[in-house]
Amino acid sequence: MSSSAWATALLGVALGMRHALEPDHLAAVSALAAEERGSKSGLKLGALWGVGHSSTLLLVAGTLALLEAQMPPRLTDAFELAVAVVLLSLGVRAMRRSLEEGRVGPFRAHRHPGLVHAHAAPSEHVHVFRWTLGTRSLWVGALHGLAGSGAMTALVLAEVKSGAERLTALALFGLGSVLGMALLTGVLGVPLARLAKSPRLAALALGVVGLLSSSFGLWWGVEASRRLLGA
Secondary structure, three states: OOHHHHHHHHHHHHHHHHHOOOHHHHHHHHHHHOOOOOHHHHHHHHHHHHHHHHHHHHHHHHHHHHHOOOOOHHHHHHHHHHHHHHHHHHHHHHHHHHHHOOOOOOOEEEEEOOEEEEEOOOOOOOEEOOEEHHHHHHHHHHHHHHHHHHHHHHHHHHHOOOHHHHHHHHHHHHHHHHHHHHHHHHHHHHHHHHHOOOHHHHHHHHHHHHHHHHHHHHHHHHHHHHHHHHO
16 A cells, blocks of 8 residues: 555545534534443444444445435435424433432333343333344434535545545545544543533533534534525
């Protein structure tokens, strides 16, 4: 592999890591990470978000890039609106959890596939129907990947000519997204673990993150709705 190829690969990964720090990504992952405790769980959560994001981005943007097609603007705006709804719901959930944080109730036994265990309420991990928090972060990341596919397709088509190079560029970008978000949430997990020792501070952190996520989701949704209605 030549030095120029290595430089291009590193640039693709770096751009993906930077992309992980987009405001809507930070809002979603912060709301998810605020319910986790510790750098290891935060690292896993961020990595799962990145895998979901990169999977849909590679699938959708890669297909469009190979076909040399663009995603319809209205479809892109519809995905953006869906992201806004998710951000709003995550924020509301975090604020609701902030009211419960510290009020530890009785231990509750419940079942995962192949596992039965018990822990105090509020729970040490979050369940959404039959999914755990980690699975939820995967799907949230996947939705963000759909929302960003249109812009990435346009960028790849403008910069890269061959189909194989387009897929490689998207894969490297996705790898950077996984690494960037995993590192971010891993670092966030350290102060969150310390905050967890104080129920009041943990509740405050959840409330603040929830308020920010809800506010950003509301603003994002209004902008996406305007574009949809005006198109």
